[in-house]
Amino acid sequence: MIVDLISSAAVNAVTKIFGVKVPPAQLVVQRTIPAFRNQGDYSLVVFPLLKISRKSPEETARLIGDEMLRILPQVESFGVVKGYLNLRIAKSFWEAFVEENFSDAVFGLSPVQSGDPVVVEYSSPNTNKPLHLGHIRNNLLGYSVAELLKASGKNVKKVNLVNDRGIHICKSMLAWKLSGKNETPESTGKKGDKLVGDYYVLFDKLYKSELQALKASGKTDDEAAGASTLMLQAREMLLKWEARDEETLSLWQTMNGWVYEGFDVTYRRLGVDFDKIYYESQTYLLGKEIVEEGLQKGLLFRKEDNSVWIDLAAEGLDEKLLLRSDGTSVYMTQDLGTAQLRANDFAPESLVYVVGNEQNYHFDVLKLILQKLGRPWADHIYHLSYGMVELPEGKMKSREGTVVDADDLMDGMIATARTMTEELGKIADLDSAEAMELYRMVGLGALKYFILKVDPKKNMLFNPAESIDFNGNTGPFIQYTYARIKSVLRKAVLDLNDSKVQLVSDIHPKESDLILSLYEFPATVKQAAADYSPSIMANYLFELAREYNTFYHELSILKEEDPAKRSLRLNISRLTSSVIKNGMALLGIEVPERM
């Protein structure tokens, strides 16, 4: 990297001039701000060196600049503003960069390594609840982070953990049994996950009216809850399930099967996938074994009522329950089992959990328990904690019907993309299948970009009343830029073989801005992966597209007379297109050849 070259050359220069070897960390090299781009491309901040040089900032910068010019052939000239040494990188360096990479279809992407895998868990749905906007954020983040890690050279395994058992699942089963009239996805035409979700809601409704009736007959809240026959039946059903009762298991399998079919449809549309799917019904028993192990090691303790706990007061946390008094497992028990299973399955380098920030405490505890149990891999558990998606009136609540359904939202985005595209009327010659494909790409591109451009750890706002934009800092803007480049490239087939880039004249500022940005793509991939932050990639791509558009507007490409310039611009265009395509793919966003 040129930044590293500059940095180490500066260290040598300082050593030579002032006789002091400074740590490279003290030297800040950054892209020159637009106001001084006439002086250089990268800037060295010399303020930290004043104590050593004991000269004015300008004088210090000049001395270092002179020496840099001598020892670093990539530096062509320099300028000084206050304590900033602005270095102009030689034209030949950029020419060589473009020439080397313009046709590299995987520029900036590292080949996947075969080392120990990074296991990324995301999605993790509850089979009672159809996917909503919050899940969309989770899925997009998880998918994108996994792709970014791959692109930075990691061996990545994407896994999903399905929350398929427990009292809540019994509730929807019970409601269906009591008043389902044998409805199926086929008989109703409903998506399986929606059908089951409806029964979950129905249970809640029936339960509430039962409570109402009990309270009307003079019972207190607690008494009513205790007397509820519905809740009693749900508990009985859970016991039957744990006892492997055939009829219960069969209903459970049938209804979960409907849900999985429904989820698959949504996952496919979202474009996310998994290498392995775990089910809590298959991990909770292992969790119980781990609790047993903890008891034997004296790490956990049993209360008089038979419940099992861990005391984390020394770590500043509370006592935490690991097994109920009736011996059944809780959330934490299952997650212990799941983590162990994953460690057994993959011998992973690290375990990444994409889970909302409401569970920060849970993951602190999970990691701590596993560490105390002596699992060395527990040190490499990382909770990628992301913020909630809020509506103008606050958090989404399934109970209050304020959730934004994932399928509905995607339908809406695609419909808007269609309206918009038809109004613009540029693709009248596409057949209907191609057109539908374009609407899908653009609609989903807008949605995905809207979500991924925000820093994961921050809460974000979604206002259903204002539709997601298609202009400005949006997915479609970047897709449009791609389609625009491809249009130029289609018309330039012959010129593209001309791969030699040798300019007689200077590089235009718009060209060098763009090249500079392209040059930074590989580092951006690494940065985004290291920070688990797709938003870094999203914002980079927006800047790149914006720079391309100003470049496109100010300079002609195909009509440029000078063949060397034409060739350079075409090659820059081609490289920009592949960076956009590859970068967007890391966000799970497709780009159209035309739009």
Next chain:
RNA sequence: GGUCCGGUAGCUCAGUUGGAUAGAGCAGCAGCCUUCUAAGCUGCGGGUCAGGCGUUCGAAUCGCCUCCGGAUCACCA
């Protein structure tokens, strides 16, 4: 109350390990299609970076305090 995370333009958001005059988009106003795709480009207006104190040559960024918002502290998941 304890712990954690936020607070940047009217709105939605960027802002790398502290670096130059804090940036985009939307909304508003004014321009640009007989010329490679106008989902674009150019310009204008818009800021006490919640507030205060401190560290530093230099603070939106680091530390302390205060205010505001959110999450969490369940024999729910």
